[in-house]
Amino acid sequence: MNIEVFNLEEYNYLIKLFQVALRCRHFLDLNIDEICSLLKDDHLNVVSEELTFEAAMHWVDHDSPNRSQFVPRLLSSMRLGLIPLDVFTEKIAAHSLVKENWSSCCFLIQQVTDFLQVDIIIKSPFYKMHT
Numbered sequence: 001m002n003i004e005v006f007n008l009e010e011y012n013y014l015i016k017l018f019q020v021a022l023r024c025r026h027f028l029d030l031n032i033d034e035i036c037s038l039l040k041d042d043h044l045n046v047v048s049e050e051l052t053f054e055a056a057m058h059w060v061d062h063d064s065p066n067r068s069q070f071v072p073r074l075l076s077s078m079r080l081g082l083i084p085l086d087v088f089t090e091k092i093a094a095h096s097l098v099k100e101n102w103s104s105c106c107f108l109i110q111q112v113t114d115f116l117q118v119d120i121i122i123k124s125p126f127y128k129m130h131t
Contacts (some may be wrong), residue, residue, distance in 0.1 A: 011068045015043050022055045028062040033069050035059055039077040053092055060097055071097045072104040080108075085116040 014021045015038065030038075038044060039052055046052050056074040060067040075098070080088065092098060093109050109110050 011037075014038055015041055016045050018045050018055070019047070019051065022058065027055075028059060030059065032067075032073065036073060036077040038124060039074065048090065049079050050087055052078050053080075053083070053095075057095065057097060063065070064097075068097055071101040072108065075105060075108055080112045081115050083116075087118060088112060 014027070018038070037054065039056060044052065056078065060071060060074070075092075080092070083092065093113070098105050098109070
């Protein structure tokens, strides 16, 4: 946790009320270190990691010419392995900002895709019958 970029009270607010906080102007004014610190925090209160991705892309869209370069760093700060494979491939890997930064994102995208495919196989009842 990189709380030196925040005061502790502000950081705790952002972590606990992330879905509310991301609609505030202050969220859009965070710098890359602050946003990555939030996204990495295991205490981040989100319903799904898909929301984390949407929040990160919202942050990038606020100043896309200057922030689109940070998409690979943002992706590596998220818990992408918790996103269902179909959502990951259709919404994240296919996102225009990810495609725009493909050369920097492709290795991570492939790793997560491989992980999610293996996770599906391992959870399959058919797989358990043959092990």
